[in-house]
Amino acid sequence: MVVPKAVYRPTIVYRPIRPSDLEVLKQIHADLFPIRYESEFFLNVVSGNGIVSWAAVDSSRPDGENDELIGFVTTRIVVAKDSEIQDMLGYDLRSDQTLVYILTLGVIEPYRNLGIATSLIQEVIKYASGLDTCRAVYLHVIAYNEPAILFYKKMSFRCLRRLQDFYYIRGRHYDSFLFVYYVNGGRSPCSPLEVMVAVVAYLRSLFSSLVCRLWKSEDRKASRWSKCKETSSLLINQNKRIVSAENAGCQCV
CATH class of the missing domain: 1.20.5 (Single alpha-helices involved in coiled-coils or other helix-helix interfaces)
Incomplete structure (x- = not known):
């Protein structure tokens, strides 16, 4: 009789990104994204210099690497009136109102389809909702990334605009979709x-x-x-x- 192999159920824990995550963070970005990020970006992420981030780790990994990044999301706070989407936030913007912009979101391949990306975005939305001055969470998605587009629609983000030639990658231009999730009474005109x-x-x-x-x-x-x-x-x-x-x-x- 063949005993079926037990399905591995990871125990995912979420925490802030730390300086010790620097090298793994760089490697995952290089593996997942076509855009190359400057060293300053990673230093700002791990030090929390103007960037708020969350890491996902598998605390039940049998190889002893139970605190190594397997997913992450990085964000920064921007002033609403100085943002590129100020025209999509109604006409009653105050000088103190802010937005949360999602910079990067990624999960390594073995841990996909386990709800980790969903939990990371929920952490961002929860954080933004807890800021009295915040009116929305927003981000850009490259036009050919269908899985990401479907994911954000599933997360109730609204696709408000297509930006022509937003990205320039390896000598080619690519369009981008702008997605917005309103919080704390924020709304579009x-x-x-x-x-x-x-x-x-x-x-x-x-x-x-x-x-x-x-x-x-x-x-x-x-x-x-x-x-x-x-x-x-x-x-x-x-x-x-x-x-x-x-x-x-x-x-x-």
Whole structure:
């Protein structure tokens, strides 16, 4: 009898990226991304100099490397008014409002499809939501990266814009998609369709209000006419009684 091999279930732990992760971080970036990052970028990541990051490690690895990076996400905070997406954040931006920009996100191949990337993005969203001044999380995805595009759509990010020739890699230009996830009441300006829908809803409400007023006006007129008829009828009856009394008096005399 063949005993099926047990499925390895890693125990994933999330923590900040540390200086000890520098070399592994560089290697994973080189393996996963077509863009080459400067040494300064990695130094800023591991030292937390203007960059907020999360690392994923497998604490149950049997090889003793239970604190080695197997996934990561790096972000930085930007001022909303100085960002490239300020026109997508409504018209009430204050000087203190911020955004969280996702710089890089990656998981090494043996650990994919285990929900690690999802958990890392959830950490970013949770962090951004905890910043009172933050209005959105945003990022760029190269146009040919279909798995990443589907992933961010699944995570409820909105694809708001296609940027022509955003990337220049190895002598070629590539388009990029801009994805945004709004937090803390952040929102995009109304699209033309949304404006039209709002106008139609307003006109419908206005029309209903006018109809109600007309009905009320007609009801008041009908009520006044009914009271007038009652008053006229009462006056006629009173006059009849007066005339009858006068006639009766004449007859009596």
